[in-house]
Every structure is written in structure tokens, then in C-alpha cells.
């Protein structure tokens with residue numbers, strides 16, 4: 310196993326995965342720089358969620374390697390991957406999955422409480438994030454009855470409360486109205502930028518992807534070579550299987566574009 314480039318906080322090489330014969334990843338290599346906000350943008354069923362689950366250690370790919378901070382993730386035993394997810398990663402999905410029997414601050418504090426922090430410390434941290442996300446005034450309310458946008462902001466607070474290195478956001482704004490989408494996305498990205506947290510965002514929506522520092526277009530289980538023409542990705546899988554190579558195509562300054570309609574090489 311060859312270690313990844315030092316400046317990548319996350320690095321995947323030649324990932325392949327199938328679900329009972331249904332292919333989801335067909336040789337994906339991608340590097341994510343520390344502090345970067347990276348969007349995986351592609352249609353439904355293209356494999357974005359599967360890639361996020363592999364990168365975050367939820368799923369071990371059939372083939373390929375995943376590295377976090379220069380340590381292999383794909384070879385870790387399940388308990389170590391669980392610890393990694395609990396201590397270093399945050400997750401925001403389309404469904405906020407708040408516990409109705411807990412109030413808002415308790416939901417936001419849950420990852421800290423689960424890892425054994427005192428109630429006082431957990432509450433202080435949760436309330437700080439709720440204030441930053443502009444929902445401090447609802448800290449004692451139960452999630453039932455809150456608007457979808459507020460519920461999603463509580464999920465964002467819960468993802469950030471541990472001070473994670475990376476937040477994975479899988480269609481985090483899917484259930485929201487258009488104006489609320491931008492609000493929630495801005496909340497997440499500005500909080501991440503302020504605190505140097507890396508974000509890996511999966512979305513079908515080019516407007517949401519435009520909030521990222523770098524967009525990786527995704528189609529049919531592969532990184533697409535051109536965002537505007539998914540048909541051109543034929544034969545790309547084998548190239549990707551060779552991996553991105555050291556220092557190649559990393560970072561917002563290389564091939565960065567926020568316009569999915571602009572023809573450009575994939576920046577992996």
C-alpha cells in the first residue's frame with residue numbers, strides 16, 4: 310500500500326463496490342484537501358452516497374483503498390472505524406433523524422454525550438453551535454413541529470459539535486424549499502470554513518454544488534471527465550483505477566470551476 314499525498318485529508322484509490330451484483334462504484338479515485346469544501350455532483354443512482362459511505366468508513370469497498378490523515382481506513386476493524394466516525398467525522402443526510410424524545414440541544418449534543426462527555430460540557434458545546442447557526446432560541450424545544458429548515462440546522466449542529474475533521478453531507482438540503490436550501494448550505498459551509506473543517510458534499514443540484522470550492526462530476530459510478538457530457542466518461546474507469554497520483558489534480562486552484570455547465574477536465 311502506497312501512502313497518499315500529505316496534503317490530502319482523505320484519499321481514495323480505485324474504489325469498486327457492488328450491492329448484490331448491482332454496481333455502484335466502478336474504479337473511483339479522489340483526493341480531498343484539508344479544509345476544502347468538495348462537491349460530488351451527479352444524478353441519482355450514480356454512486357455518490359456509496360462513495361461517501363466508503364470515505365467515511367461506514368462501508369468497506371469491495372476493492373480499493375481509503376485513507377484518512379495518512380492512515381488506512383479500509384483495513385481498520387469495525388470498532389476502529391466506528392470510533393473514527395464518532396471522533397473525527399460528522400454526517401448530515403437528507404433526513405435529519407432527530408430523536409423526538411430529546412429537545413433540540415440534547416439532539417445536537419448527542420455525539421458528545423455518546424462518547425462520554427459530561428452533560429455540562431456537551432450542553433455548552435451544543436448551545437454554542439445552536440447560537441452560531443442562529444437557532445439558539447429553540448434549544449429547549451422538541452424537534453417535532455419545527456420547520457424542515459430548522460430541523461436540518463439542528464442536524465448540522467450535531468455534525469459539527471464534536472469539532473470533526475470532516476463533515477460528510479449527503480443531499481443535506483434535499484427536503485427543503487429552494488430558498489431554505491441556500492440558507493442551510495451557507496450555514497454549513499461558512500461554519501466549516503471558519504473552523505477549518507473539510508466538507509464532502511453529495512448533491513444532484515448544480516446550485517448546491519456551486520457552494521463548494523471544487524466540484525467533482527459523477528456519473529454511472531465514476532468520476533465523469535466532463536460535467537456537461539456524461540457520455541464522454543466511457544473508458545474512464547480504467548484510467549481512474551490507476552489512481553490520481555501524487556499531488557495530481559488536487560485543490561481548488563487546479564481546474565476549479567463552480568459552473569457545472571462549463572466543459573473542463575475532471576479534477577480528482
Ligand SMILES: Nc1ncnc2c1ncn2[C@@H]1O[C@H](COP(=O)(O)OP(=O)(O)OP(=O)(O)O)[C@@H](O)[C@H]1O
Nearest residue numbers: 328331332333351352353354355356357358359360
Ligand atoms: N443498499 C443498497 N442495496 C442495493 N443497491 C443499492 C444500495 N445502495 C445503493 N444501491 C444501488 O447502487 C447504485 C448507486 O447508489 P447510490 O445511492 O450510491 O447513488 P447516489 O448517486 O447517491 O443516488 P441517490 O441520490 O439516489 O442516493 C444505485 O444503482 C443504487 O440503486
